[in-house]
Each structure stands twice: as structure tokens, then as C-alpha cells.
Amino acid sequence: MSRLLWLAALTFGATLGPMQGAVAQERAPEAAQQDAAASDATVEATxxxxxxxxxxxxxxxxxxxxxxxxISAAVMSAASKYSLPPALLLAIISVESRFKEKARGANGATGLMQVVPAAHKQLVRNIDLTEATANIEAGSAILHGYVQSARGDVGAALKSYGGSKAYAEKISLRAKAFAPQFGSGTDAGTNTETTGD
Structure with a gap:
């Protein structure tokens, strides 16, 4: 009797295996379509x-x-590439240059994010910092490096970027003003509290 059950189980398993494979194959195009639709929705939202x-x-x-x-496209691209909130990048640009590409500041600070070439020679070599996309890319890379050095403390990173706790607080407030543009579904995380002076 147990031999008969074993044979039935084997036969049923052999029949069920291909059926499960067929069901999985039918679901594969559905899953791919769902993934493509989700990707299209994300691209459209962005x-x-x-x-x-x-x-x-x-x-x-x-x-x-x-x-x-x-500028907007460059901000969204750099924010995604460097895992930075777009509102934060916009806040820096608005404070640093008021969106003037050819802005010049102290110590040779140049462009939208006021990148200082002398402080970042390796990063900005052969880059036109008055060009919006290049400047946002460079400034975002610099800020990302500061965030990594500060072990994720955005406030400390902003302090390094701008030179003071007051600068970090100013950027934080401005980022909060930009954040509503990103809606509730987009990570506009702007928690930039500093952990020291």
C-alpha cells in the first residue's frame, strides 16, 4: 500500500512540477509588465x-x-546619484548663488553651488564650473563626501560645506521651504540638525 502511495505521489509531483513551471512562466510577463509600469510611474513622477x-x-x-x-534636471540627477535630498541641493544653490550660473564668491567660489576649485583640485580639474550641470554634479559630489565623512550627519556635512553652524541652519530652513515641492511620496528628507559647534 505504501508503495502505491509513493507511486501516486511521484506521479502527482511529476505532473504538478511542469504545471507550477507553466504558472510561473505565465506570471513572468505579468511581473515584468508590473515592474515596467512601476518604473514608468517613477520616471513620470520624477x-x-x-x-x-x-x-x-x-x-x-x-x-x-x-x-x-x-538646473532642475541636474538637481534631480545629482540627488539620485549621490542619495541627497533634492530640496537640500536647491537650498544650497539658492543661498550660494540665487541660481546665477556665473556667480563668483570668496576664495574663487564659482557657479551655482559656489564650488571652490582650490579646495577640490582633483574633482574639478578640466570642469567648467560656470556650466550648470557640471557645477551641480561637482557640488553634490563634494557634499556627498562631507556626508560620508560625517557618517551621515547632514548638519555636520553642511557645516563643512559652508564653514559654519549658522550656514547649516540657514540651508536647513531653506530646504524645508523647498521640500513641499516634492510631495509626500518623494524623499525630500531635510533633517540637517547639527551635533556640535
């Missing part, structure tokens, strides 16, 4: 946020529409 940001930059800071779109 594009919509980018458009909102470019409108804000254009209206509030008087930047030409095409240039505002370029």
Missing part, C-alpha cells in the same frame, strides 16, 4: 517634480525657462 521645480526656479528667481529646466 519628471513632474522636475517640471514643478523648474517653474519655481523660473518664477521665484527669474531664471529663463530652459535654463530652469536644465
Amino acid at each position: 519628471h513632474q517634480v522636475s517640471q514643478l521645480i523648474s517653474q519655481l526656479i523660473s518664477q521665484k528667481f527669474g531664471v529663463a525657462r530652459a535654463k530652469a529646466e536644465q
